[in-house]
Amino acid sequence: MLPRKRVKIAIALFTLLVILSFLSTSPSKPTRIQHKFTRKAQIQTARQNAVKREFLHAWTGYKDHAWMADGLMPLSGSRKQQFCGWSATLVDSLDTLYIMGLDDDFDEAVNATLTIDFTGTAGDCDVNLFESTIRYLGGLMAAYDLSNDARLLPKLVELGDMLHSAFRTANGMPCTHCKLGAKRGVLMASNSAPLADVGSLYLEFARLSQITRDEKYMKTVDFLSNTFARAQDQSSIVGLWPEIVIPSATDGTDPMFVKANFRYSLGALSDSAYEYLVKTHLLLGKTTKIYESMWKAASKQIKRHLLFRAFIPHADKTEVIFPGIVTRSRIVNQTLLEPRTEHLACFSGGMFAMASRIFNEPDDFHIGEQITNGCVWAYRNSPTGIMPEAFTALPCSDNDGRQCDWNGSYWEQESRRPAHCQDADCDQYRFPPGFLQVSDPSYKLRPEAIESVFVMWRMTGNEHWREVGWSMFESIIAHTRSAFGHAALLSTMETYDQDRYEKGLMVRKVLARRQDDMESFWFAETLKYFYLLFSEPNLISLDEWVLNTEAHPFRLTAGIRGF
Template structure:
């Protein structure tokens, strides 16, 4: 499927950020990727993982990168007015991560060193996000003008705290510690802030004075990958004593106390959100984006040799994988809610319709966001489940995810999104996101590949699925193996 869909991109959209598989053209409209051919860069590490690092497709990708100027853009960001504004977060995880990972995975070939040079040229433009002496960067920066877009902006924890893997890798390949220091300093500043609960942080923060805005606590979008990198960064650099691990350990401890929830009708395990201002406390809801937590909490558990945390992470992963049971297409919904086992109430939901209640009685949850836009977090957690346990059950879950995608989203020219996963005749969305190539295809390929190929004991994946080689340290526990996971009684 990867080559089939990538060939469609090459035929109809090469050089554009995304393929529109229904109308058969490319688009930079409403793109967060600056019009530089985001699909190409996001696909490169997947090509190498699949043994295509010397293929004609990869050679064409290299030629595209070589001639692309990553220091300016003529594409408007969909959420900003001024020309030249880009997202530090998005361009870091996709372009910086994609370029440097491709260079590393393909053997650090001298003739491909320009991949690092291109990443450096972009990073130097993005670095204006760290305005004056701020430790926390603004996310939206105008690379054409060399300044933050709006000095009154907040940043969220994910935007400012998901930079360490990529920027530290730039320091490794340049010898310039400035990149590492900027990204690590931001994550340190975020982790030093006072949480709503111990080491569970409000999502929004002002870079200028490091004060928080609002009180929303969630493992879903907005803070998700900040928590993810608290374990992955120390693992990458081989530092089991890094304070980020202690921070994340306390985050997980607080999540167990304040966020872990079990629906009353199914033995699922999910993480709620919390806000006194928005929900008057807890909201029994979880999202596809939040399902990264299954893989990541389990990863932390394996690294720290904590069976309890590994079990919790895999329970979340398994629960997320079974959310497809609640959709007639067997595709993953964007979000869902439930009545809690302890209270019998759908806490934080102002209204739950009779139809949603009936749906919950059948499937244990009711859907709150019914579209699927190719988000890869469930596939990611299924991969980790298999690699950590060796249980073919996880491969069965992954095969079901692949089959539903093939049945309902494959246009013959690429994979589309869908507006309602609970309607088999639902209208499709005309876009193949770049992370389909970077993540979904890579996770599913690795799920069915030899577990020693790109072992999770040798590589850590950034939040866009781009692998980096870890610095081994025997003080970390082994990630892969035969962990005795106790499956949910579904």
């Protein structure tokens, strides 16, 4: 018979072995967002330099023809004013200049930024609170976080205080388009606003509070998030918020904040309101669980109602999901899906992928991967190699959770030309197989698809995503490059023979028609994501930075960050 002491030791050792065995077989909680890269993850220098050359081409056009303007018109070389004339392209580009190592240009741009009078001119125009927050406040904050240039801090506070005054309303909800400034009295909260305009303000003001240690910004963030959390179960699809909300109607016994609209989407009007649940938790999650709670309620309904599979050719047995648009009234308990997807919604692939690590939901990674696959398919199968702004697909007839096989006969039956259609009126039906309708064929130099491709690369280390991104880049540059920069496209679905000068020679090419517009997010987002895709993985690591919806990186703080 063993002595009692030896029995206790044996029991303790057995218990320890059971625990270790359980830990070795049970799924472990992720400890990082990015893939654990090895030394083999090299910079793709030639591709990275190609991206930088295109950035410098457009930046030189801006400097030479539209310096200090909101934007450059890349075909005519003219300048445009868009957001109160506060040099949107200049401020939006600061951190990209820094990330690309363009030190002299960065210093020149910072010096110019310091001359912008935000408060003195805020009363002369209706300030677009959302765009000013993500482009100007986000741009200044990222430049400060990256460079630690102390000169930027007073300018950051000047702008932050002016934008923060938009919340000086009777119910504390913002006025999304108002004349702002210290001299303004009590404002009126907006009677109607896109969901994204009100639900995408947490991240910037929360980071501003961290940097300045001024709690007034965080109090506003907390008030705003609590308002959205309360309203989450009041809409016609519990857990989601409709595309249009009413900031002025949050009080009373039956507040109408989320009850006057019945359309739900991940695209235009909504997009970053859902993105910011994940990213604000990443910034603040050790201090509050409200964003995690809202995300889990929302993501459940997004997966249930907004995502669909479609009949598409050339998918190469790849699982593909598209985000759609749904309508559900409070009277009729039925959800109607409109299988129309938007380039703007392509960000959601990266959103779901990151959320899968942050909230330890492995299945959500595959959701994100499949959404990204859908956007990549739309790029690869359009005539220009570029996804249109919005198109309608044909939903799979079986909702069994798997990708349906291409059925050419069924496609021809469902997409046939109407009998009354005459040749001159049939352009809308001349789309490649898989594109049922294209309601908006334009390309506005948007970044959302390459954003998700970038996130997939950083999270998997799979070189497939770099190859995909390079193909996208080559197509975009081929069609958008102009004399002074890069131009938005009128249509990604049609091409024409065009003559261009290249290296002193006239060359005829098949290209898309362009329009005289180049948004500041071309510098801030699209080219930045392409550059980071081919950079070393530690440059703006997703484990150390959170990028706002304009791709401006904010530094994560140990002890506060949520992952």
